[in-house]
Amino acid sequence: MVTFVQLGTYGIIDRFFPAFKESDQKRGAFIQFSLLYPLLGITAFLCMHFLFPDFWGSIYAKKSPGIIQYYEVLAILVFLTSYQFILGAFSRAHFRVVVPSMLDNLLLKGGITLLIILFSLQILTFTQFIWGLVAIRFTNVSILVFYLKRLLQKPIVWGQRLSKADMKSIIQYGLYMVLGGASSVIISQIDIIMLASLVGEEATGVYSIVFFIGTVVEIPRRALAQISVPVIASAWQNNDLVTIKEIYQKTAINQLIVGALVLGLILLNIQDIFLLMPKGKIYSQGIYVVLFIGLTRFVDMLMGANNEILLYSKYYRFNLMTNVILAVIMIGINLVLIPLYQLDGAAFATLLSIIIFNLIRFTFLLVKYGIQPFTFQTILTLLWISIATGLGYLTLSLQLPPLLNIIVKSAIVSLFFVVGVWKLKLSEDMNIIANNIISLVKGKVSK
Numbered sequence: 001m002v003t004f005v006q007l008g009t010y011g012i013i014d015r016f017f018p019a020f021k022e023s024d025q026k027r028g029a030f031i032q033f034s035l036l037y038p039l040l041g042i043t044a045f046l047c048m049h050f051l052f053p054d055f056w057g058s059i060y061a062k063k064s065p066g067i068i069q070y071y072e073v074l075a076i077l078v079f080l081t082s083y084q085f086i087l088g089a090f091s092r093a094h095f096r097v098v099v100p101s102m103l104d105n106l107l108l109k110g111g112i113t114l115l116i117i118l119f120s121l122q123i124l125t126f127t128q129f130i131w132g133l134v135a136i137r138f139t140n141v142s143i144l145v146f147y148l149k150r151l152l153q154k155p156i157v158w159g160q161r162l163s164k165a166d167m168k169s170i171i172q173y174g175l176y177m178v179l180g181g182a183s184s185v186i187i188s189q190i191d192i193i194m195l196a197s198l199v200g201e202e203a204t205g206v207y208s209i210v211f212f213i214g215t216v217v218e219i220p221r222r223a224l225a226q227i228s229v230p231v232i233a234s235a236w237q238n239n240d241l242v243t244i245k246e247i248y249q250k251t252a253i254n255q256l257i258v259g260a261l262v263l264g265l266i267l268l269n270i271q272d273i274f275l276l277m278p279k280g281k282i283y284s285q286g287i288y289v290v291l292f293i294g295l296t297r298f299v300d301m302l303m304g305a306n307n308e309i310l311l312y313s314k315y316y317r318f319n320l321m322t323n324v325i326l327a328v329i330m331i332g333i334n335l336v337l338i339p340l341y342q343l344d345g346a347a348f349a350t351l352l353s354i355i356i357f358n359l360i361r362f363t364f365l366l367v368k369y370g371i372q373p374f375t376f377q378t379i380l381t382l383l384w385i386s387i388a389t390g391l392g393y394l395t396l397s398l399q400l401p402p403l404l405n406i407i408v409k410s411a412i413v414s415l416f417f418v419v420g421v422w423k424l425k426l427s428e429d430m431n432i433i434a435n436n437i438i439s440l441v442k443g444k445v446s447k
Contacts, residue, residue, distance in 0.1 A: 006082040007041040008177025009034055012170055013089035014229050015312045018237035021093075029160035031090075033170070038082055046075055073130055080137035087144035091151065093233070097226045099147050103140050111136040176320055180311075183323035190327065191346040194334045199342050207343050210286030213273065214293025214347075216266060220258040221301050224251055228305050233312045244309060245371040252304030252373035253381060253427050259301035260385040261417055263294045265410050268392050272402040285343065292347035296354045303358045304373035306365060318364060326357040381426045388417045 013034055020030040050072075088100040115132045118124045124132065162170070192211075196204040228247055235243040266273075270290055274280035310319045330353040337345030366372050392413045400408060421427065422434045 008174035255301035
């Protein structure tokens with residue numbers, strides 16, 4: 001919902017801020033526009049929200065009837081979340097991602113976890129829990145405001161206006177961002193919707209849970225994307241294809257290494273994970289769903305920052321086009337495979353669709369710009385992944401309780417894999433981090 005309400009403003013900031021940051025007047029006009037423009041979407045949302053309360057109530061009535069009396073609070077949360085994303089985008093545009101990331105992971109996720117614990121212990125009422133969510137979001141936004149005031153060393157020149165040509169380009173791009181966000185939401189639900197209609201709700205419930213396990217593979221990608229986005233946007237502004245290619249290849253190798261480790265650990269421990277889950281025997285029928293969805297996310301990571309490179313280039317419309325193509329492909333393959341293989345068919349259809357989708361993007365970037373994400377290090381990394389994974393499966397059959405088994409096997413495989421990555425020098429960035437950590441440890445020990 002927030003994606004639609006803010007009218008693509010966070011993407012607008014990522015793409016256009018490098019073009020306006022050098023001129024105080026243009027910079028002030030752009031910041032002013034970026035802070036006011038989302039109010040159009042928020043106002044439209046509020047009008048729909050309060051003019052049609054029965055419609056919104058019907059959305060929650062079936063699965064979350066208890067939240068209907070608090071649905072006005074949703075408007076506050078949408079407002080705060082929208083500006084959290086927007087302020088985070090400004091911070092990212094200044095190549096500052098640590099503070100927003102810490103706020104997101106520590107304050108937001110940690111705070112929500114604490115609220116859930118307090119509510120489950122009946123220390124908080126549901127009303128207090130809901131307003132606790134508002135308080136966390138408000139605190140997050142407030143800290144970002146003060147942080148950005150310090151970050152923006154030059155004073156903002158208010159009262160300036162963007163040119164009509166700039167406004168047209170910005171609004172057009174924002175609308176494409178909204179459409180792209182809408183298509184991404186639809187794509188993410190295609191397999192679940194079709195599985196529910198072709199097989200039934202029980203299978204869909206199992207699929208949804210094990211699907212989530214597979215998507216854990218891509219969590220590190222989000223952090224890497226936060227870092228690469230401002231660099232890519234700035235490079236496009238300067239027509240710096242050398243930097244674009246460098247980022248393309250660096251994100252591919254770094255994501256490949258991290259994604260391989262996470263996927264390997266999930267597959268190595270999946271049986272123990274099912275043993276720890278309530279009704280694990282039921283969910284274990286989705287083991288191939290975990291494999292196929294994990295591989296789907298792995299393929300996405302292997303292809304590097306192709307999404308970000310396209311999104312902030314002059315060919316950003318092609319990004320939306322590929323989403324439409326992906327949706328059509330997914331529907332077609334799901335129609336064939338779900339009746340034949342049910343859960344596994346839906347997951348495999350997603351994997352095939354994402355492979356085709358990424359090949360289209362790969363080919364487009366190769367033809368248009370002559371860039372591709374692979375190097376000799378990619379081959380070495382894939383070989384090392386195969387060796388490390390194979391050894392893990394062949395040697396680690398420990399007869400331990402499930403949780404202890406997961407901890408021990410994960411520690412052994414991670415250490416073995418990471419040492420190999422470091423010794424083989426598969427990633428320049430990761431070797432720098434590893435060497436810094438080793439130097440720090442040596443310094444502490446020598447004292």
